[in-house]
Amino acid sequence: MAVKNKKLNLKDKYQYLTRDMSWEPTYQKKEDIYPDERFEGIKITDWSQWEDPFRLTMDAYWKYQAEKEKKLYAIFDAFAQNNGHQNISDARYVNALKLFLSGVSPLEHAAYQGYAKVGRQFSGAGARVACQMQAIDELRHSQTQQHAMSHYNKHFNGLHDAAHMHDRVWFLSVPKSFFDDARSAGPFEFLTAISFSFEYVLTNLLFVPFMSGAAYNGDMATVTFGFSAQSDEARHMTLGLEVIKFILEQHEDNVPIVQQWIDKWFWRGFRLLSLVGMMMDYMLPNKVMSWAEAWEVYYEQNGGALFKDLERYGIRPPKYQDIANDAKNHVSHQAWATFYQYGHATNFHTWMPEKEELDWLSEKYPDTFDKYYRPRFEHWAKEHAEGRRFYNNTLPQLCQVCQIPTIFTEKDDPSMLSHRQIEHEGERYHFCSDGCCDIFKNEPEKYVQAWLPVHQIYQGNCEGGDVETVVSKYYHINIGEDNFDYVGSPDQKRWLAIKGKSSEEKTESAKQDAA
Amino acid sequence: MSVNALYDYKFEPRDKVENFHGMQLLYLYWPRHLMYCSPFAFLVQPDMTFGAFIEEVLKPAVEAHPDSARARFLDAQWQLNGEPFTPDPSATLKSSGIDHKSMLTVITPELNGIAGSAS
Numbered sequence: 295m296a297v298k299n300k301k302l303n304l305k306d307k308y309q310y311l312t313r314d315m316s317w318e319p320t321y322q323k324k325e326d327i328y329p330d331e332r333f334e335g336i337k338i339t340d341w342s343q344w345e346d347p348f349r350l351t352m353d354a355y356w357k358y359q360a361e362k363e364k365k366l367y368a369i370f371d372a373f374a375q376n377n378g379h380q381n382i383s384d385a386r387y388v389n390a391l392k393l394f395l396s397g398v399s400p401l402e403h404a405a406y407q408g409y410a411k412v413g414r415q416f417s418g419a420g421a422r423v424a425c426q427m428q429a430i431d432e433l434r435h436s437q438t439q440q441h442a443m444s445h446y447n448k449h450f451n452g453l454h455d456a457a458h459m460h461d462r463v464w465f466l467s468v469p470k471s472f473f474d475d476a477r478s479a480g481p482f483e484f485l486t487a488i489s490f491s492f493e494y495v496l497t498n499l500l501f502v503p504f505m506s507g508a509a510y511n512g513d514m515a516t517v518t519f520g521f522s523a524q525s526d527e528a529r530h531m532t533l534g535l536e537v538i539k540f541i542l543e544q545h546e547d548n549v550p551i552v553q554q555w556i557d558k559w560f561w562r563g564f565r566l567l568s569l570v571g572m573m574m575d576y577m578l579p580n581k582v583m584s585w586a587e588a589w590e591v592y593y594e595q596n597g598g599a600l601f602k603d604l605e606r607y608g609i610r611p612p613k614y615q616d617i618a619n620d621a622k623n624h625v626s627h628q629a630w631a632t633f634y635q636y637g638h639a640t641n642f643h644t645w646m647p648e649k650e651e652l653d654w655l656s657e658k659y660p661d662t663f664d665k666y667y668r669p670r671f672e673h674w675a676k677e678h679a680e681g682r683r684f685y686n687n688t689l690p691q692l693c694q695v696c697q698i699p700t701i702f703t704e705k706d707d708p709s710m711l712s713h714r715q716i717e718h719e720g721e722r723y724h725f726c727s728d729g730c731c732d733i734f735k736n737e738p739e740k741y742v743q744a745w746l747p748v749h750q751i752y753q754g755n756c757e758g759g760d761v762e763t764v765v766s767k768y769y770h771i772n773i774g775e776d777n778f779d780y781v782g783s784p785d786q787k788r789w790l791a792i793k794g795k796s797s798e799e800k801t802e803s804a805k806q807d808a809a
Numbered sequence: 810m811s812v813n814a815l816y817d818y819k820f821e822p823r824d825k826v827e828n829f830h831g832m833q834l835l836y837l838y839w840p841r842h843l844m845y846c847s848p849f850a851f852l853v854q855p856d857m858t859f860g861a862f863i864e865e866v867l868k869p870a871v872e873a874h875p876d877s878a879r880a881r882f883l884d885a886q887w888q889l890n891g892e893p894f895t896p897d898p899s900a901t902l903k904s905s906g907i908d909h910k911s912m913l914t915v916i917t918p919e920l921n922g923i924a925g926s927a928s
Binding site for chain 1: 812814820822832834838840849873909912926927
């Protein structure tokens with residue numbers, strides 16, 4: 295039984311892991327074992343052409359991840375013991391974490407579920423193993439993000455029930471429905487949506503802003519999480535590119551199907567990222583770069599190069615890319631204005647930017663901010679100063695597809711909403727844009743079922759007819775603690791106390807040392 | 810087009826009028842007043858008169874806007890689902906042809922929002 299060649303090289307190990315642990319079935323038909331592989335119309339002629347560009351065996355995977363985990367939790371411990379939350383730039387920053395914990399971390403968990411599911415559905419063993427590994431990564435990200443932010447939950451409001459809120463709160467239906475849409479699609483669409491369109495094309499616009507934002511604002515716990523996830527993200531991006539090239543190389547009939555998915559998932563991803571845009575421009579006390587600058591670098595430049603590369607497969611840049619590129623100068627302001635006026639129904643605080651922040655926005659958005667947004671914000675600041683903090687007491691119209699209120703404006707006329715409306719089988723439907731309207735028209739049966747938070751409240755399905763009851767009972771948002779303006783909030787009071795107290799504490803401990 | 814699925818994929822629309830217990834949805838968009846970030850979504854009674862809708866629903870919703878005091882909504886230009894529309898204050902919403910999930914647009918050309926910024 296002695297094994298002569300005990301040591302295998304990495305390539306051999308990978309080969310054994312992905313190919314040689316798989317087998318050709320003899321007493322069951324392949325299509326019965328992998329029933330989801332064909333219905334989307336994607337044709338795979340030869341799975342052996344699948345090249346996982348990142349060869350990682352299970353034992354190497356466990357080893358790397360365990361090492362990263364050890365370092366990560368050592369830093370979390372140190373952060374908690376040293377009251378790291380006292381070293382952040384300003385308590386307003388914590389609101390970005392509230393948005394992340396309730397909006398993004400549950401998506402990591404949804405991604406884990408999605409990859410675990412599709413990791414069973416491909417008849418190619420290489421693709422199955424890659425998806426299974428990514429599933430474990432995503433689960434780890436969801437967990438470590440929650441651990442990174444749990445320290446803040448001891449000191450600030452709004453972080454206490456993120457998973458519950460993700461399933462219920464009006465604006466969280468935006469990220470939730472994004473992933474539900476992807477997970478309820480077939481396996482190839484899921485990979486095109488998440489691995490390619492999101493992880494490869496757009497992920498830098500999610501990850502870099504939050505992690506650099508954390509670094510610029512003194513949040514070492516979240517920065518460390520970012521470092522720990524970085525190598526995973528690199529692997530996910532590589533998988534995203536491999537997936538798309540593999541599908542396109544397998545059969546020319548795949549090209550139009552993939553193109554439609556790219557159009558759809560680019561647009562859905564772009565809409566989802568409006569939330570990140572406002573986080574960058576408005577919620578970070580120390581700014582990293584403007585949303586428009588981030589979009590230029592990470593989408594217009596990097597994405598431009600990518601789609602140039604994909605041209606040889608017959609793939610063109612996503613439809614409505616020109617609208618998205620133009621909207622970089624608007625979406626963050628439109629989103630923040632929306633959250634500001636519905637700040638009585640959010641698990642984080644909102645506020646009007648201070649004078650120097652308004653000046654920064656004017657400088658970063660020379661063509662749009664002063665013309666369209668600054669007058670609105672200065673009006674609101676004035677109203678607030680005179681004791682009339684503006685809240686919109688009427689619920690907004692939501693887009694049937696992205697579920698964001700229909701707040702976006704026309705490319706050629708930013709003073710007009712780009713609202714679209716159609717009738718389908720006797721029912722009226724409303725959309726924020728042509729992009730979302732097209733997605734509906736391609737698969738109306740999917741979106742007629744959309745659980746739109748505003749309509750659910752009006753149907754009486756959210757434990758109450760008035761906003762206050764819905765917010766407190768159904769959303770679990772603590773009124774007067776988690777919501778309303780940052781100015782005058784318990785978070786702000788606590789922060790001022792921390793800043794005031796810390797000097798006293800130092801004096802006391804110095805006295806004790808002396809004694 | 811339709812959904813590619815493994816089975817006959819058919820579902821009831823979730824927002825049919827019968828799910829609203831006798832009420833209906835009505836959206837209203839006041840262009841060049843983007844201080845209200847999107848059109849309003851109102852829950853209204855189909856037999857409410859248009860005049861009552863203006864007084865009891867629309868006016869309270871836009872009260873906080875500096876232009877609202879000067880807005881003469883009944884004399885404004887109206888659209889119903891994108892088509893020109895002439896409101897009759899004494900007619901009910903239903904008899905005015907305003908059905909579930911309709912959208913009204915009310916244009917007040919002389920009013921251009923906060924400091925003329927369309928806000």
